[in-house]
Amino acid sequence: MQVSIESAQGLERRIKVAVPGAKIDQEVQARLKSLAPRAKIAGFRPGKVPFPVVQRHYGGQVRQEVVSDVIVNSFYEAVAQQKLKPAGQPFIETQQATGDHGLEYIARFEVLPEIGLGSNK
Numbered sequence: 001m002q003v004s005i006e007s008a009q010g011l012e013r014r015i016k017v018a019v020p021g022a023k024i025d026q027e028v029q030a031r032l033k034s035l036a037p038r039a040k041i042a043g044f045r046p047g048k049v050p051f052p053v054v055q056r057h058y059g060g061q062v063r064q065e066v067v068s069d070v071i072v073n074s075f076y077e078a079v080a081q082q083k084l085k086p087a088g089q090p091f092i093e094t095q096q097a098t099g100d101h102g103l104e105y106i107a108r109f110e111v112l113p114e115i116g117l118g119s120n121k
Contacts, residue, residue, distance in 0.1 A: 003078040011110045013084060017074050021102025027066045032058060067103060075107050085112040 002018040032055055039049045041057055071092060079086055090109035 001074055001077070003081060005082050005084075008108070011087070011113055013109060013111055015075070015078050015082070015107045015109075017078050017105055017107065019070055019074055019103040024063075024066055024070055024102045027070070028059070028063050031062050031066060035062070070103060071105060078107075086110070087112045 001020070001023075004016045006014050006016075008014055032051070035058060036049060036051055036054045037047045039054050039058070040046050041049050041053060044050075044053070071094075075090060075092070087110045090107040092105050092107045094103070094105045
């Protein structure tokens, strides 16, 4: 996962995160394999559905769930890595992936201001 941060005006921050496609694909395959024994598709006995049929039937939905989970998890991982304290939910805009990255997005959010103690004079 690649993370780059830039400061905007005031307390606003922007984080650009790139997640490798292999990580997303592995998670999709793992979830589909765990779903296969419980899948109920017309024409097949429960638990006897061939994996390619499960993949074709549930693949898009599972991929959307995985991408959503990866965005949330990678955002909080990136924030912790950069030692930032967000003051609310981020506004996330996905971008077209380039190279070997499976997912790229930009998260805009505000951080809590740093408050220091003054001297008593």
